[in-house]
Amino acid sequence: MSENVEKSNESVRPEAGLLPPVNVVEDANGITLYADLPGVPKDKLGLQVEADTLTIEGEVSFMMPEGMESLHAEVSLPRYRRVFTLSKELDTEQVAAEFSNGVLKLRIPKAAHAQPRRIEIRVD
Amino acid sequence: MYYRTFFPRDILAEMERLQRDLQQSYDPSIRGGLRGGFPAMNVGSTPQSVEIYAFAPGVDPATLDVQIEKGVLTVAGERTLPALPEKATLHIDERFAGRFRRVVTLPDDIEPNSASAKYRDGVLHISIARKETAVPRRISIQ
Numbered sequence: 128m129s130e131n132v133e134k135s136n137e138s139v140r141p142e143a144g145l146l147p148p149v150n151v152v153e154d155a156n157g158i159t160l161y162a163d164l165p166g167v168p169k170d171k172l173g174l175q176v177e178a179d180t181l182t183i184e185g186e187v188s189f190m191m192p193e194g195m196e197s198l199h200a201e202v203s204l205p206r207y208r209r210v211f212t213l214s215k216e217l218d219t220e221q222v223a224a225e226f227s228n229g230v231l232k233l234r235i236p237k238a239a240h241a242q243p244r245r246i247e248i249r250v251d
Numbered sequence: 252m253y254y255r256t257f258f259p260r261d262i263l264a265e266m267e268r269l270q271r272d273l274q275q276s277y278d279p280s281i282r283g284g285l286r287g288g289f290p291a292m293n294v295g296s297t298p299q300s301v302e303i304y305a306f307a308p309g310v311d312p313a314t315l316d317v318q319i320e321k322g323v324l325t326v327a328g329e330r331t332l333p334a335l336p337e338k339a340t341l342h343i344d345e346r347f348a349g350r351f352r353r354v355v356t357l358p359d360d361i362e363p364n365s366a367s368a369k370y371r372d373g374v375l376h377i378s379i380a381r382k383e384t385a386v387p388r389r390i391s392i393q
Contacts, residue, residue, distance in 0.1 A: 148345035154336050163346055165306035165373035189374050192297050201291035202306055229308030229373020
């Protein structure tokens with residue numbers, strides 16, 4: 128799995144977004160990705176796997192009193208977006224996602240044929 | 252610079268931000284830079300209140316500690332990440348782990364006893380009312 132910096136010559140340029148920090152862990156059976164998406168309610172989270180591209184998108188939506196003037200903003204855009212390229216041995220049909228308290232956990236298992244296999248050595 | 256932008260739309264605003272970041276590295280605030288800590292913070296103001304948003308996803312609310320003392324707001328807590336399973340490889344490691352503390356200087360006209368805090372979708376929202384007298388009042392002309 129590698130990060131995909133989108134080409135700028137695409138005809139439809141995605142809207143500007145912040146890059147959420149992620150952790151990616153790989154074990155023998157698959158990959159687990161954790162992403163920080165604070166301020167995104169469950170219904171504003173978008174996950175998409177298309178061919179070998181994984182797109183994580185979220186819209187920030189939190190309670191703001193009317194007429195609030197921003198004095199200082201580190202989360203300066205109301206959107207997160209990050210794209211990864213998945214490798215062939217990952218089974219994109221079996222992606223499982225959990226989302227709570229602004230943290231996304233994605234589990235992408237390796238396809239059965241890509242699972243580690245111990246090769247027995249026969250001694251004649 | 253915690254949450255970077257990948258597609259800067261407004262190149263002028265982006266340059267201004269760069270300049271500000273540079274300036275800050277020369278003249279840091281007494282508690283270190285304003286930007287780049289965990290949790291990321293947004294601060295807003297209305298005539299009636301000061302609103303602070305701390306972006307602290309995946310934090311157990313029980314570990315959060317919010318205090319106002321002498322006009323300074325402190326947000327502290329701890330974020331524990333799941334332990335790395337045995338024989339696993341950490342390919343990307345960007346998420347903050349451990350204890351954190353961030354401090355915001357508040358305006359003088361706030362009412363510290365009126366503060367309220369809520370944690371939702373990984374955002375801690377603290378709202379502090381301003382003193383009555385500070386709310387601008389229109390004086391009608393008879």
